Amino acid sequence: MKAAIIGGGVIGGGWAARFLLNGWDVAVFDPDPEAERKISEVLMNARRALPGLYDTALPPEGRLTYHSDLAQSVAGADWVQESVPERLELKHKVLADLMQYAPDEAIIGSSTSGFKPSELNEKGARAIVAHPFNPVYLLPLIELVGDADTCARAADILSGIGMFPLKVRKEIDAHIADRFLEAVWREALWLVKDGIANTEEIDEAIRMGFGLRWAQMGLFETYRVAGGEAGMKHFMAQFGPCLSWPWTKLMDVPEFTDELVDLIADQSDAQSGHMSIRELERLRDDNLVSILRALKARGPGSGAGRVVRDHEADLWHAMTDTTPLRTVARDVPIDWTDYNGHMNEGRYGQVFSDAADRVMAHVGADADYIGSGLSFFTAETNIKYLDECHAGEAVYVDSTVTLGEGKKLRLWHEMRRKADDSLLATCDQFLLHVDLTTRKSCPPRADVEARVETLATLHARGTT
Numbered sequence: 001m002k003a004a005i006i007g008g009g010v011i012g013g014g015w016a017a018r019f020l021l022n023g024w025d026v027a028v029f030d031p032d033p034e035a036e037r038k039i040s041e042v043l044m045n046a047r048r049a050l051p052g053l054y055d056t057a058l059p060p061e062g063r064l065t066y067h068s069d070l071a072q073s074v075a076g077a078d079w080v081q082e083s084v085p086e087r088l089e090l091k092h093k094v095l096a097d098l099m100q101y102a103p104d105e106a107i108i109g110s111s112t113s114g115f116k117p118s119e120l121n122e123k124g125a126r127a128i129v130a131h132p133f134n135p136v137y138l139l140p141l142i143e144l145v146g147d148a149d150t151c152a153r154a155a156d157i158l159s160g161i162g163m164f165p166l167k168v169r170k171e172i173d174a175h176i177a178d179r180f181l182e183a184v185w186r187e188a189l190w191l192v193k194d195g196i197a198n199t200e201e202i203d204e205a206i207r208m209g210f211g212l213r214w215a216q217m218g219l220f221e222t223y224r225v226a227g228g229e230a231g232m233k234h235f236m237a238q239f240g241p242c243l244s245w246p247w248t249k250l251m252d253v254p255e256f257t258d259e260l261v262d263l264i265a266d267q268s269d270a271q272s273g274h275m276s277i278r279e280l281e282r283l284r285d286d287n288l289v290s291i292l293r294a295l296k297a298r299g300p301g302s303g304a305g306r307v308v309r310d311h312e313a314d315l316w317h318a319m320t321d322t323t324p325l326r327t328v329a330r331d332v333p334i335d336w337t338d339y340n341g342h343m344n345e346g347r348y349g350q351v352f353s354d355a356a357d358r359v360m361a362h363v364g365a366d367a368d369y370i371g372s373g374l375s376f377f378t379a380e381t382n383i384k385y386l387d388e389c390h391a392g393e394a395v396y397v398d399s400t401v402t403l404g405e406g407k408k409l410r411l412w413h414e415m416r417r418k419a420d421d422s423l424l425a426t427c428d429q430f431l432l433h434v435d436l437t438t439r440k441s442c443p444p445r446a447d448v449e450a451r452v453e454t455l456a457t458l459h460a461r462g463t464t
């Protein structure tokens, strides 16, 4: 599959990374001589962050090419994403070129933050709005606006690269999310202009409080809980009158004078000027990866964690009875690094625990089986740490069943670095089958016991 990225700035670079790291070939067209350098820097950050979001490996990276000719860049593309600056006449010109050169069947998406499809297409183009959020390679949300069939096709493709397509029912200026962002931005500008708060205080007001709530529950679910046991109706009865109080009176926009721009830029420099933009991006990405991984860890996944979890399930390969079993293939996430600058010992245990979970699922001791009240408990592990590994490195685990007799299951795991197949750690793990009600050991269900024995016999014969 091929994506053509027209305009490779902040957002085009993020799109390029999202497609590329999900195995698509990417062709970039951008007249800026600096575009290649900027995109390669965005890509470096994306390679550092995105693979560590998942507990399984992304597909091999696609091929990235740069073009000085738009027609060449879109040849054979399945998806063309326009990400040029937010000026309608420029978007019209670029879309007219795309109508001429893009394949008829290619989806043409526009990253526009605010224009409606009817405005984008008023000169005869057929683009849909596919509005992403920065950083495009990490944040799942995409607002889709426009032709229903094209949006449905687009939604399938975007889900396949780990995104969350949200179809906007009716076109409207600034779609859904940017209407909120503009409202918050407007209020913040007033607070600075009126000398109530500076940029840092406003950021603290967001990140120490409601920003954390929004990341996992959004607005309405949060306010439902805020209504106490009586829920949403009580919340609305209590806070409804505030809508006519001065709290919400500031509907107009402060004038963007040079004085206001300088005031905000100076405060922002004082707040964050000690870090470069790339450093701030890495800090943002590290935090986002940690938050998304935490949201993924809960049950079926909470908020955006659900999207990460679903994409991870799509990425995981179906296992067959090989010797050994490939039970883990993943990148080391950023937040697994400890004060010694390498993957923390506890995370080796995590990797081997994941390997054992995969063996269990493979022999039929899956979520349904556990739901029926049967499972395996680990009784003993012996891990040998043979070499260091670092954030961003691809690793894999091969596992063999060394004993499968009744309630006893013994596994031998070898964890290796993908780049050179060198051995990083081994783990000898002994598990006992248990009844989750009595918490006592018991024989597995007959089919699971048979699967374990088959694998033990197969693995005793050696490498296939």
Ligand SMILES: NC(=O)C1=CN([C@@H]2O[C@H](COP(=O)(O)OP(=O)(O)OC[C@H]3O[C@@H](n4cnc5c(N)ncnc54)[C@H](O)[C@@H]3O)[C@@H](O)[C@H]2O)C=CC1
Pocket (backbone or CB within 6 Å): 006, 007, 008, 009, 010, 011, 012, 029, 030, 031, 032, 035, 082, 083, 084, 085, 086, 087, 094, 111, 112, 113, 114, 131, 132, 133, 134
């Ligand atoms: N920056 C943001 O936070 C977000 C921006 N967007 C939208 O994405 C679009 C792009 O915004 P940014 O990436 O922020 O802008 P940007 O200024 O970082 O990048 C725009 C790029 O387009 C290139 N360009 C200009 N004319 C071109 C042409 N004729 N053909 C090909 N490339 C051309 C420029 O050289 C530049 O590299 C806008 O529509 C914006 O509203 C959407 C979501 C978030």
Ligand SMILES: C[N+](C)(C)CC(=O)CC(=O)[O-]
Pocket (backbone or CB within 6 Å): 112, 113, 132, 133, 134, 178, 181
């Ligand atoms: C500021 N903005 C309107 C360009 C923001 C967006 O469109 C989405 C985002 O990433 O915040």
